[in-house]
Amino acid sequence: MAPAATASVPSPAASTSVATPAADSDDAVIRQVSETIRKHRLTSLADACLDYVVDDSDGATVDVDVHEKHDAACGGDPDTSPRLFSFKLDRASGQLSTDALDLADGDFQPIE
Template sequence: MRKIFNKKIGILVFSLVCAGFLNAKPVRSEDEALRLVQNSIIKHRFGGNQGTKCMRFYVDETAEEFEIDVRSNNAKCGGDPSVEPRLFSYTVNKITGELATDNFSYAEDQGIDWEGDFLPID
């Protein structure tokens, strides 16, 4: 009886892992990663009514993910043009396409006591 139970658990875990890979949408390029981040910013209204118009994006790439810093575009939208304050950052997993952000207002909206960690975001 115990072997049957362990086998069922093994099959269940294997099925869940496979289902996760089937639903994963790999991100193959910097442009794809930027598009996902911009859509997330608009969806969560991080840029207010201006969306991403007054934002500048800086991308770094590692083997596992794209790391995107979002900064204020002061030259385009007012303020000191020699300064581009960092607003928040995102990571985009290359294999799954999952996003995470360290946006303070997002953590606050989720009721999370933010400590600078990256939180999953859709």
């Protein structure tokens, strides 16, 4: 099982660094999730105050947990990083779903 990648994305703009194909894929998923968060106003936190934990180890889906980033700029206890919500991207269909729309039950629902 591949370890989950953690990334902070200050903005959904493209990265200027050279990356491996897997990292490029993770970056694209993070950009898609970030854009969806802004489009649906799922949090009032700035992009720079969000961390993304990506797990694409099963091959069929990419799971992305969105956490609060705590540091001097964003505030909060730097020893914690609460999960806000999660996304799943189905590789075959391209469908993105999230539990952000139903946090009480934790059910994943499609989101565009």
